[in-house]
Amino acid sequence: MSHPEIVSREQWRAAREELLRKEEAVRRAREALGAERRRLPMVEVDPEYVFEGGDGKATLLDLFEGRAQLVVHHFMFAPEWETGCPCCAAFLDQVGHLAHLRAQNTSFAAVSRAPFTRILPFKARMGWAVPWYSSAHSGDGGDLGRAFGPEVSRDFNRDFEATVESGGELVERPGLSCFLRDHDRVFHTYSVYDDGLDGLGTTSALLDLTALGRGPAGSEVLRLHDEYDY
DSSP states (O other): OOOOOOOOHHHHHHHHHHHHHHHHHHHHHHHHHHHHHHTSOOEEEOTTOEEEETTEEEEHHHHTTTOSEEEEEEOOOOTTOSSOOHHHHHHHHHOOOTHHHHTTTEEEEEEESSOHHHHHHHHHHHTOOSOEEEOTTSOTTTTSSSSOOHHHHTTSSSOHHHHHHTTTOOOOOOEEEEEEEETTEEEEEEEEEGGGGTTOOSHHHHHTTSSSOOOOOSTTTOOOTTSOOO
């Protein structure tokens, strides 16, 4: 890889100011896109999907842990695999302390098709505390979108050909899905897959995917993660 050109401080400042104008345009476009994302319609889903976690069986409603929103990481871990996907593991490594999400009434969980007995030792090996559930007994699509047959794959942004060529078999796909809860009713609001995960993982980026978005920012809201009361 070649190094950047060496210039004077004045030349660097002029180039930086030109780039800054472009960065500001991208930021404004990103904010407008986020507002449009929050206006997306939502679809009700069956809250009785059955998962298996550290406390035994759990429904989709249980994954909310009583909060208004839920972000699910579709972690690629097929039932026959010995370990989880390295790319998904790298993504999960980037997810920050969940206290900041939870303080904004949002829960986070990973879901995989592997049996929980295989997830548990891998989770321990990686040193993760994030809630992680198995959808092994949920049936096709029970992990809420990561593994699709060809009849629904075209609703999402990538890997159409790979799914169709599979002959209808479930295909592992990394992704994130967002859900909103209204009492005991659960609604799917957004999903993103594959390359769409680039740049995500921080608390603010995850909240930007949700229907309610970010809450107020500032020292009166943000706290040290062990000082939240939620």
